Amino acid sequence: MAHVQTGRTRDPRKGLTEPAAVRWALTVIALVFLTLFLAIPLAAVFTEAFRHGWTAYAAAVREPDALAALTLTLTAAAIAVPANLIFGVCAAWAIGKFQFRGKPLLITLIDLPFAVSPVISGLVFVLLFGRQGVLGPWLADHDIRIIFAVPGIVLATIFVSFPFVAREIIPVMEAAGSQEEEAARVLGASGFQTFFRVTLPNIKWGLLYGVILCNARAMGEFGAVSVVSGHIRGLTNTLPLHVEILYNEYQFQAAFAVASLLALLAVVTLVAKTIVEYRERRSHEPAHEGAPA
Amino acid sequence: MSIAIRNVSKQFGTFAALRDVSFDVRPGELVALLGPSGCGKTTLLRIVAGLESPDAGAVLFDGEDATSRQVGERRVGFVFQHYALFRHMTVFENVAFGLRVRPRAHRPSNASIREKVTNLLKLVQLDYLGDRYPSQLSGGQRQRVALARALAVEPKVLLLDEPFGALDAKVRQELRRWLRRLHEEIKLTSVFVTHDQEEALELADRIVIMNEGRVEQDASPTEVFEHPASPFVMNFLGNVNIFHGRVEQGRALLGPLAVDYPEHASAVSQPAAGYARPHELEVARADSGNGLWAILEIANVAGAIVKLELLDDGRRQLQVEVARDHYDALNPKIGERLYVRPRKIRVFVG
Numbered sequence: 001m002a003h004v005q006t007g008r009t010r011d012p013r014k015g016l017t018e019p020a021a022v023r024w025a026l027t028v029i030a031l032v033f034l035t036l037f038l039a040i041p042l043a044a045v046f047t048e049a050f051r052h053g054w055t056a057y058a059a060a061v062r063e064p065d066a067l068a069a070l071t072l073t074l075t076a077a078a079i080a081v082p083a084n085l086i087f088g089v090c091a092a093w094a095i096g097k098f099q100f101r102g103k104p105l106l107i108t109l110i111d112l113p114f115a116v117s118p119v120i121s122g123l124v125f126v127l128l129f130g131r132q133g134v135l136g137p138w139l140a141d142h143d144i145r146i147i148f149a150v151p152g153i154v155l156a157t158i159f160v161s162f163p164f165v166a167r168e169i170i171p172v173m174e175a176a177g178s179q180e181e182e183a184a185r186v187l188g189a190s191g192f193q194t195f196f197r198v199t200l201p202n203i204k205w206g207l208l209y210g211v212i213l214c215n216a217r218a219m220g221e222f223g224a225v226s227v228v229s230g231h232i233r234g235l236t237n238t239l240p241l242h243v244e245i246l247y248n249e250y251q252f253q254a255a256f257a258v259a260s261l262l263a264l265l266a267v268v269t270l271v272a273k274t275i276v277e278y279r280e281r282r283s284h285e286p287a288h289e290g291a292p293a
Numbered sequence: 294m295s296i297a298i299r300n301v302s303k304q305f306g307t308f309a310a311l312r313d314v315s316f317d318v319r320p321g322e323l324v325a326l327l328g329p330s331g332c333g334k335t336t337l338l339r340i341v342a343g344l345e346s347p348d349a350g351a352v353l354f355d356g357e358d359a360t361s362r363q364v365g366e367r368r369v370g371f372v373f374q375h376y377a378l379f380r381h382m383t384v385f386e387n388v389a390f391g392l393r394v395r396p397r398a399h400r401p402s403n404a405s406i407r408e409k410v411t412n413l414l415k416l417v418q419l420d421y422l423g424d425r426y427p428s429q430l431s432g433g434q435r436q437r438v439a440l441a442r443a444l445a446v447e448p449k450v451l452l453l454d455e456p457f458g459a460l461d462a463k464v465r466q467e468l469r470r471w472l473r474r475l476h477e478e479i480k481l482t483s484v485f486v487t488h489d490q491e492e493a494l495e496l497a498d499r500i501v502i503m504n505e506g507r508v509e510q511d512a513s514p515t516e517v518f519e520h521p522a523s524p525f526v527m528n529f530l531g532n533v534n535i536f537h538g539r540v541e542q543g544r545a546l547l548g549p550l551a552v553d554y555p556e557h558a559s560a561v562s563q564p565a566a567g568y569a570r571p572h573e574l575e576v577a578r579a580d581s582g583n584g585l586w587a588i589l590e591i592a593n594v595a596g597a598i599v600k601l602e603l604l605d606d607g608r609r610q611l612q613v614e615v616a617r618d619h620y621d622a623l624n625p626k627i628g629e630r631l632y633v634r635p636r637k638i639r640v641f642v643g
Contacts, residue, residue, distance in 0.1 A: 184379075186370075188394055
């Protein structure tokens with residue numbers, strides 16, 4: 001690199017940055033906002049949870065209904081996330097690698113769960129599978145319960161967390177194009193080998209990022225699940241629903257204790273997300289510059 | 294291995310990419326598919342590789358119909374225009390890929406993969422870069438890795454899509470010569486696609502010139518340059534001066550020029566055009582017959598060949614290339630009237 005020396009080194013961006021006062025003001029505004037709306041509420045959750053000490057906290061968390069809610073939340077996420085992982089990869093594969101009619105429609109459909117209110121998506125399932133619903137009589141005849149039961153909760157969770165994986169990897173796949181896959185096929189790789197050895201390594205960080213976001217949404221979902229759950233304690237209550245019930249019964253400390261579990265899950269998710277983002281950036285930057293020809 | 298392309302057609306929507314294309318590639322030959330962008334040359338290459346399937350026609354390998362054979366079974370080496378190296382694999386793993394994905398029964402041992410890849414990297418002079426990633430290589434190096442990767446599966450045919458398109462002029466020159474030598478060494482039947490006529494003329498044993506999905510001419514480089522089959526080929530292979538006129542009674546009358554044209558003996562006049570390359574025109578101060586007067590506008594004297602631009606009385610621009618010695622001896626002035634005479638002119642009717 002041959003820089004022209006001009007006495008002292010100059011910041012090349014200098015002419016483009018705002019004056020110091022503006023920079024400081026913007027930073028302060030952002031920090032105040034973050035503190036007010038994110039940090040204080042999070043701190044409040046934990047303060048309230050531990051208001052009556054560790055024993056009360058442990059008791060609230062170990063209470064059978066709370067444990068059942070935790071189990072149900074984890075179960076729903078454990079089904080919804082892998083399902084969306086598979087659906088998401090399939091959809092992204094189709095969109096990113098092939099040209100076909102109705103592609104814009106498919107992309108719009110994938111975004112649908114983002115666009116509609118979760119309560120409405122919950123209602124859709126009630127209208128489909130509920131007692132008065134389209135498939136209700138048939139389900140009743142065959143003794144299958146979906147609404148006000150675990151399957152309904154899993155369905156609603158899958159629905160609301162569907163877009164995350166697909167949305168994350170579609171741009172990655174589109175950017176990568178299909179030449180590497182074609183090269184693999186010409187070299188004699190089978191479809192499976194091509195996917196696992198070429199496609200997957202190229203999208204892995206995007207995929208992981210999508211899975212983390214999908215998981216966060218799956219565990220935290222309230223509206224859609226609330227509609228289809230029926231709020232049967234110990235049976236169809238997820239953690240967010242359980243928090244609401246406790247709060248409505250004026251058991252504030254217990255409500256916050258359970259809420260702190262959710263908050264902890266969120267913090268873990270965010271840490272995982274940060275690590276993935278860091279690794280993703282690293283994987284796009286070569287360790288050193290390319291050698292000259 | 295020989296390749297035969299028989300009446301291949303391919304349509305993309307309403308666009309006819311290939312229309313009834315046929316030609317042969319003999320074993321060990323290096324053939325260039327030359328044409329402007331959109332002429333169907335890359336589509337044809339992809340059909341030979343099995344990455345696209347033709348709507349009609351067949352591709353024969355050694356006389357056997359390979360049209361329905363899967364990509365992976367065709368034993369072709371394909372070098373993509375932008376190399377398509379696996380970006381998450383090292384150079385070594387890129388080259389080894391084709392060997393590692395073989396079914397267990399045919400997969401070489403790790404030691405023999407190592408030996409083979411090392412040899413290939415030596416062949417492309419990159420054995421010292423085995424543990425680098427593609428993003429750490431220059432364009433020319435990537436190109437050679439892509440070639441080594443394609444050769445690793447011991448292909449019977451090597452197909453290259455614009456192999457030098459993404460490289461700068463100097464690297465392109467070097468790689469061209471290197472590829473020519475490599476081809477002489479391994480004698481692998483090869484087809485490469487290019488839009489650069491110089492590249493095709495320098496590198497190929499034979500050139501197939503394509504335009505709008507059809508083969509315009511299929512001949513040796515000398516043949517296509519000296520005896521172009523159509524005005525398109527004439528135009529595509531370099532600069533030309535065009536003289537419009539007509540043919541009748543065995544003569545072509547092209548404005549100020551007249552040449553014999555025995556192919557058209559009929560008295561019925563037909564429109565025609567005469568084509569002459571810049572180096573086939575000569576300039577002089579004296580009228581030596583069958584030429585035209587023109588005024589010298591521009592003389593570009595940088596290089597061994599001097600490029601002149603002249604305007605004749607009909608405001609037609611003429612391009613002339615003369616040797617430096619000749620130019621210096623003549624020493625013409627800008628604005629001077631000179632006599633331009635074609636040494637050779639090709640006439641195409643229609």
